[in-house]
Amino acid sequence: MLRLEEEYVKALCDDIAKFKPDVVFTEKGLSDIAAHYLMKSGISAFRRLRKTDNNRIARATGATIVHRTDEIQEGDIGTKCGLMEVRKIGDEFFVFLDECKEPKACTILLRGPSKDLLNEIERNLLDAMNVVRNLLVDPRVVYGAGASEMAVSAALMEKSKSIVGVAQWIYQAVAMALEVIPRTLAQNCGANVIKLTTELRAKHAKGASPQWGIDGHKGVLANIAELGVLEPFAVKVQTLRTSIEACCMLLRIDAVVSGIAAKKESGGSSAPPPENEEMGEAA
Numbered sequence: 001m002l003r004l005e006e007e008y009v010k011a012l013c014d015d016i017a018k019f020k021p022d023v024v025f026t027e028k029g030l031s032d033i034a035a036h037y038l039m040k041s042g043i044s045a046f047r048r049l050r051k052t053d054n055n056r057i058a059r060a061t062g063a064t065i066v067h068r069t070d071e072i073q074e075g076d077i078g079t080k081c082g083l084m085e086v087r088k089i090g091d092e093f094f095v096f097l098d099e100c101k102e103p104k105a106c107t108i109l110l111r112g113p114s115k116d117l118l119n120e121i122e123r124n125l126l127d128a129m130n131v132v133r134n135l136l137v138d139p140r141v142v143y144g145a146g147a148s149e150m151a152v153s154a155a156l157m158e159k160s161k162s163i164v165g166v167a168q169w170i171y172q173a174v175a176m177a178l179e180v181i182p183r184t185l186a187q188n189c190g191a192n193v194i195k196l197t198t199e200l201r202a203k204h205a206k207g208a209s210p211q212w213g214i215d216g217h218k219g220v221l222a223n224i225a226e227l228g229v230l231e232p233f234a235v236k237v238q239t240l241r242t243s244i245e246a247c248c249m250l251l252r253i254d255a256v257v258s259g260i261a262a263k264k265e266s267g268g269s270s271a272p273p274p275e276n277e278e279m280g281e282a283a
Contacts, residue, residue: 006033013037015069019077023084025049025057044084046095059105060097131232140233143224145213146182146200148236153178154204174244182214191219 013034016024023044030047038045049057058065063078082099089111108125112118135141142148153175160171179197186196196214199221203212213229215222224230 009033010037012069013041015072017041017043019072019074021077025054027051027054056105056107057097060100060103062101134232134234138232138234141230142233142236143211143213144229144231145216145222145224145227146185147211147213147224148231149178149181150200150204150213151210152240154201177243185214185216186219189214189216189219196221 009031010033014037016038021043023046024038025046027049028047030045035045054065057063058078060081061078062080064076066072066076080101080103081097082101083097085096085098086093087096088094089109094109110118110121110125112121143151156171156175156178160168160175163171179201182200183193183197186193191214196219200212200214203209203221211223211225212221213224214220215227
């Protein structure tokens with residue numbers, strides 16, 4: 001049994017070695033016999049990789065993940081990595097694949113004195129990368145610091161004046177809700193909320209100054225175009241869409257609950273006649 005196993009492992013290693021790769025990565029285990037035969041062929045091997053890491057390595061080196069050694073072809077071998085080395089950072093060893101040609105994936109190594117700080121750095125990095133991704137997908141930007149919200153609020157309030165009936169309250173309700181963002185910014189920087197919000201509303205009246213917002217450092221109104229505070233257009237649109245959809249869902253739920261309550265009240269008013277009267281009439 002041991003000889004058969006050794007012959008089988010040797011056949012697997014020969015299938016790999018005939019393509020003369022320098023490094024082999026596998027998501028599964030690697031026995032001592034397989035490591036011995038691969039080392040004799042001048043091949044370094046790394047075992048038990050995570051699926052996500054294996055996919056990144058394939059994208060960075062131009063390789064193709066193969067599940068059977070007898071299915072390996074010459075085009076499956078990754079040839080876009082210029083240097084592979086193992087470095088020790090702290091108490092752990094890391095494998096670095098450097099000098100890759102046209103890599104489709106990369107790794108950012110974060111270091112810090114504590115785990116909590118590392119988690120915070122990772123969250124901030126992910127937020128920054130998502131902002132860059134949004135700008136690559138849709139390069140349009142809008143003014144931040146509450147300027148865009150107040151501009152939309154002023155436009156909706158002006159639009160509501162041209163609508164007659166109950167429908168105008170919808171525009172006014174959304175306009176008042178959008179003012180929460182600049183009001184919160186004013187509150188966070190310790191300014192006079194009512195005064196600052198009123199001044200900002202006057203600046204945005206009739207679309208005269210759409211670039212004015214709140215300077216969070218000084219607690220005063222400022223030209224956001226000069227401060228350079230910009231936000232992705234896609235994020236703003238998604239925020240407005242999500243908030244309005246959530247409001248519509250709450251209104252639907254309220255309508256359903258109100259309808260059920262009305263049915264219960266109407267059903268309770270028409271009670272059946274007492275059994276005593278029915279029995280007396282029958283007698």
